[in-house]
Amino acid sequence: MTHSTLALEAVGVTVAYGGNPVLRDLNVQVRRGEIYALLGGNGAGKSTTLNAFLGFARPDAGKVAVCGIDVGADVLGARAQLAYVPENVALYEHLDARENLEYFLRLANTAWTDESIGEALRAVRLDESAWKRRLGGYSKGMRQKVAIALAVARAVPVLLLDEPTSGLDPKATSEFNALLHKLRGDGAAIFMVTHDLLGAADVADRIGFLDRGHIGHEVAAGGGERFDVRDLYRRYAGTREAA
Ligand SMILES: Nc1ncnc2c1ncn2[C@@H]1O[C@H](COP(=O)(O)OP(=O)(O)O)[C@@H](O)[C@H]1O
Ligand SMILES: [Mg+2]
Structure with a gap:
C-alpha cells in the first residue's frame, strides 16, 4: 500500500473518558477509492472513532493519520483533507x-x-x-x-459519515448509496459508521465490527461478490459495548 493511497489510518488507538476506555487498540486503514463501514451498536465507540480522525478526541495511546498527516501533530492540515457529515447535518x-x-x-x-x-x-x-x-x-x-x-x-479526498442512512427511507437510502459509489469511483475514501447492517452490506467494500472498542474482525466484498448477510448478522450480534 503506497503512502499516497492510504487515506485514513489508526494505529493502536486508545481513547478513554474519565478512566473508561471507549476505544482500545483500534487499528484501521482506508484507501482512496474504498468504502469502509464500521459497524457497532449504540455506545460502541463509533462517533468517538470519527472524533479521533477529526482531532476532537485525543488518543491516550496510538496514532491517527489522514492522508499521511499525523492528526496529533497537524490537526488543521488533517482536517483540510476531510469532510465530515454528522448524523444530523447542521446547516x-x-x-x-x-x-x-x-x-x-x-x-x-x-x-x-x-x-x-x-x-x-x-x-x-x-x-x-x-x-x-x-x-x-x-x-x-x-x-x-x-x-x-x-x-x-x-x-477533499476523505469523507467521514456518522450514521448517514439512519432515518432515510429506502429510496433516499439507495440514492445516497449510489452517490457514495460515484464518489468512490472518483477516488474518494469513504469511512462510514453505522448500526445498519443491511445498509453497510449494500454499500461497503469492507466492513469492520467494533467490539468493545476494538475492531476484532473485518470482512471484504470480494470480486463483485456481496457479503453473506447472515454471516454478518451472526458476527454483529456477537459484538459487545465498549464500557
Ligand atoms: N465526550 C465524552 N465524554 C464522556 N463520555 C463520552 C464522550 N463521548 C462519548 N462518550 C461515551 O463513550 C461511549 C461511546 O460513545 P460513542 O462513540 O458516541 O458511541 P456510538 O457512536 O457508537 O453510539 C459511550 O459510553 C459514551 O457515553
Ligand atoms: Mg454515534
Missing part, C-alpha cells in the same frame, strides 16, 4: 442550498464560482427545483446531499 435553515455552500466554502477558504457550486449540487443530484428553497423545508436526505455537495466543492 443554515433560513438559507437556500446555494447560499449555504457559499457561506461554508468561504469559511473553509475555498474559492468558488456560481458554476462550481452548480456543478457540486448537480453531482449530488439535488433536484434543481430545490436549489433556491430554504433548507428549513428540506428532508434529511436533501440536507445530506447539501453536506456532501460541500465536500465535492471542497474537493
Whole structure:
C-alpha cells in the first residue's frame, strides 16, 4: 500500500473518558477509492472513532493519520483533507442550498464560482427545483446531499459519515448509496459508521465490527461478490459495548 493511497489510518488507538476506555487498540486503514463501514451498536465507540480522525478526541495511546498527516501533530492540515457529515447535518435553515455552500466554502477558504457550486449540487443530484428553497423545508436526505455537495466543492479526498442512512427511507437510502459509489469511483475514501447492517452490506467494500472498542474482525466484498448477510448478522450480534 503506497503512502499516497492510504487515506485514513489508526494505529493502536486508545481513547478513554474519565478512566473508561471507549476505544482500545483500534487499528484501521482506508484507501482512496474504498468504502469502509464500521459497524457497532449504540455506545460502541463509533462517533468517538470519527472524533479521533477529526482531532476532537485525543488518543491516550496510538496514532491517527489522514492522508499521511499525523492528526496529533497537524490537526488543521488533517482536517483540510476531510469532510465530515454528522448524523444530523447542521446547516443554515433560513438559507437556500446555494447560499449555504457559499457561506461554508468561504469559511473553509475555498474559492468558488456560481458554476462550481452548480456543478457540486448537480453531482449530488439535488433536484434543481430545490436549489433556491430554504433548507428549513428540506428532508434529511436533501440536507445530506447539501453536506456532501460541500465536500465535492471542497474537493477533499476523505469523507467521514456518522450514521448517514439512519432515518432515510429506502429510496433516499439507495440514492445516497449510489452517490457514495460515484464518489468512490472518483477516488474518494469513504469511512462510514453505522448500526445498519443491511445498509453497510449494500454499500461497503469492507466492513469492520467494533467490539468493545476494538475492531476484532473485518470482512471484504470480494470480486463483485456481496457479503453473506447472515454471516454478518451472526458476527454483529456477537459484538459487545465498549464500557
Ligand atoms: N465526550 C465524552 N465524554 C464522556 N463520555 C463520552 C464522550 N463521548 C462519548 N462518550 C461515551 O463513550 C461511549 C461511546 O460513545 P460513542 O462513540 O458516541 O458511541 P456510538 O457512536 O457508537 O453510539 C459511550 O459510553 C459514551 O457515553
Ligand atoms: Mg454515534
